[in-house]
Amino acid sequence: MSTQPIDITNPAILATIPSTSATFLMCPPRLYDVNYVINPWMAGNVHASSRTRAAEQWQRLYEAVSTIADVQLVEPQPGSPDMVFTANAGLERNGTVAISSFFHPERQGEEPHFRRWFEQAGYKVMDTPRATPFEGEGDALFSTDGTRLFVGYGPRTVPSSHQALRKIWGIEVTSLHLIDPRFYHLDTCFAPLEGGYVMYFPEAFDRASLDKIEAFYPLEKRIIVAESDAVCFACNAINVDRTIILNNISSDLRSQLESRGFDVIEVTLTEFLKAGGAAKCLVMKLSHAAL
Ligand code: ARG
Numbered sequence: 001m002s003t004q005p006i007d008i009t010n011p012a013i014l015a016t017i018p019s020t021s022a023t024f025l026m027c028p029p030r031l032y033d034v035n036y037v038i039n040p041w042m043a044g045n046v047h048a049s050s051r052t053r054a055a056e057q058w059q060r061l062y063e064a065v066s067t068i069a070d071v072q073l074v075e076p077q078p079g080s081p082d083m084v085f086t087a088n089a090g091l092e093r094n095g096t097v098a099i100s101s102f103f104h105p106e107r108q109g110e111e112p113h114f115r116r117w118f119e120q121a122g123y124k125v126m127d128t129p130r131a132t133p134f135e136g137e138g139d140a141l142f143s144t145d146g147t148r149l150f151v152g153y154g155p156r157t158v159p160s161s162h163q164a165l166r167k168i169w170g171i172e173v174t175s176l177h178l179i180d181p182r183f184y185h186l187d188t189c190f191a192p193l194e195g196g197y198v199m200y201f202p203e204a205f206d207r208a209s210l211d212k213i214e215a216f217y218p219l220e221k222r223i224i225v226a227e228s229d230a231v232c233f234a235c236n237a238i239n240v241d242r243t244i245i246l247n248n249i250s251s252d253l254r255s256q257l258e259s260r261g262f263d264v265i266e267v268t269l270t271e272f273l274k275a276g277g278a279a280k281c282l283v284m285k286l287s288h289a290a291l
Pocket of ligand 1: 085088137138276278281
């Protein structure tokens with residue numbers, strides 16, 4: 001089920017890894033903890049995660065992602081235990097990054113650290129206004145053909161922030177209303193996949209939003225996730241080409257993905273579920289490697 005550790009220092013193994021242009025930003029979990037409650041998953045889990053186990057699980061994820069992409073690292077910072085969830089740093093495309101304005105004060109301290117990393121790496125940095133919270137790639141996902149930006153709103157990101165994104169990239173934005181507090185970021189319940197597929201948990205959205213999803217993705221391209229998989233963060237999936245990396249899922253969902261040609265890599269991420277995040281929350285996609 002879960003991946004075997006891959007020795008990425010072994011040249012024989014490295015030679016078997018296909019070269020890729022995908023790049024992801026990750027943050028090692030040295031300072032990770034559940035220190036406060038800002039989503040339903042954190043309730044009852046304050047200081048309940050094991051940093052040792054979290055480090056092991058993150059390392060497995062890092063190794064799995066490294067087989068399909070380049071990984072850049074940002075240093076964790078004291079007082080910012082959720083910084084491991086780099087998906088929330090901002091949204092990047094074509095060298096421009098819109099830095100998040102977190103809804104909760106508990107995470108606002110991360111903003112200058114992420115901004116500094118992007119500036120030093122040579123990205124064009126755009127700030128988003130504090131008055132209109134926007135939580136980055138956690139709530140904003142491009143269709144894999146790059147023609148559409150799906151942006152969630154409700155628990156965190158506000159709809160009035162979507163206009164700024166439309167302007168920055170001159171891209172069509174589809175706003176999706178998140179109505180279940182458990183699925184408080186778009187990337188917890190919606191995953192555009194290569195081949196024009198989408199994997200999502202319909203009950204997380206209102207009817208008008210489902211209509212928009214169905215208008216963009218024809219029936220045969222929709223992979224519907226059951227609640228039992230959705231609560232294991234099945235939709236929180238990293239996808240590069242035909243590889244999908246995600247937390248443990250049911251054999252039924254696994255075969256659905258495999259029957260569409262995907263290679264599925266499951267990485268156990270229980271310690272991060274306690275903070276309300278899994279595979280996709282732990283990475284941020286970058287369109288080019290840092291300079
Ligand atoms: N504890 C973090 C929060 O509530 C988890 C963030 C998960 N990230 C994500 N992209 N869904 O903000």
